[in-house]
Amino acid sequence: MAIKVEHELHERRRSRNNGVGWVLLGLVGIVFGLTVVKVLNLESIVQFERFDHVARPLIEPGVIEAMSDAQRVQMDAALADLGAVNLEALSAEERADIEARLIANGLMTPDGAFVVEAAQ
């Protein structure tokens, strides 16, 4: 018994079915291509991943407030070296920027080790 069952409707609509199939394939290709291009066009994928996928103690609520006085002095000194003041008034983005500068100055490891150590 033949596995393939062909109805005359299949023949009649072959052109439009094939056309719609190709159009849908094209749409998938375009969305995939756009995704690749958009992701590759991000300025620094490392920075982007670091922001999303590692511990960010400085932007977690309560971390700063929970610091001991000694830890606070250490943090203030680090901030003073960088020319920054009044940590509480900083926005999340500004704190992230401070973090980046702390890392750049060797005062924090990329995974946030400096602050974690100070806060504990």
Add this chain to the structure above:
Amino acid sequence: MTDASLQDGLTGDAQFGDYFALLKPRVMSLVVFTALVGLLVAPVAQHPFIGFVAILCIAVGAGGSGALNMWWDADIDMIMRRTAKRPIPAGKVTPEEALAVGLVLSGFSIVLLWLATNALAAGLLAFTIFFYAVIYSMWLKRATPLNIVIGGAAGAFPPMIGWAAMTGDVTVASVMMFMLIFAWTPPHFWALALFVKADYGNAGVPMLTETHGRRVTRNHVWWYTIALVPVAIGTAFTAVGGWIYLAVAVVLNVRFLYGAWLVWHRDETQAEADEYATEKWLFKISLSYLFLHFGALLVEAALKPYGYGGW
């Protein structure tokens, strides 16, 4: 009941090409060319794939609005010889299918353009589709002989959308590219209307040649050409212009003015005597007129990296 009986009024199953014909492929080619120029002359370069998707979206959006136009105008397309072979009057596609194709393609092209580029470009595309399908097709086309003057704006938006897709803004340069097509459309179309014996009247579509006569149409060709010239020349002094464009524009506009002046000074007796040779010539040069203006803008942009394009 067989499925064949459900096809009453249709001549058979629509093929893919019939749906494609709903998108007005010939109109789409002008849209693609002008949008591509708007995109390439923009001072901000995006990834080529983004540019490709932007052009595709603009073309598909234009096609979607074409399908909506065919859905709305199916009744008059059936009456006019020029349009009687379109998919709906030919009985290949139902009006409901054309409406569905138009809405789906319009929606997809707008959303995809937004995702690929920015909200401004997508908004301009949405407005263009609305303008062509609603303001032109549903409102102006059957209401006023100046329908193609205002409706021409729909065809003028593509370079502005291409520019916005790259830069995210609207500037004097992109507005001038819009104005160039907008001002070019009336004399181009009326030159055609003078020598093509269309049956718009039977379909109840007011065209200038039929509502106000050929003398008035000839006057309009001249005066609208006068309005076109400063726009075409003025574009030379925007961010996309330069010496090359200016030189090309001057030559083309002198030629176009001469043709319009000849058409203006002729009467029907003279036109019939030489089978509308001058009107046909004006229409022919109006096609190359637009192509060469945009081509010159492209040359300016291509030479800029080598220190030659622009001012």
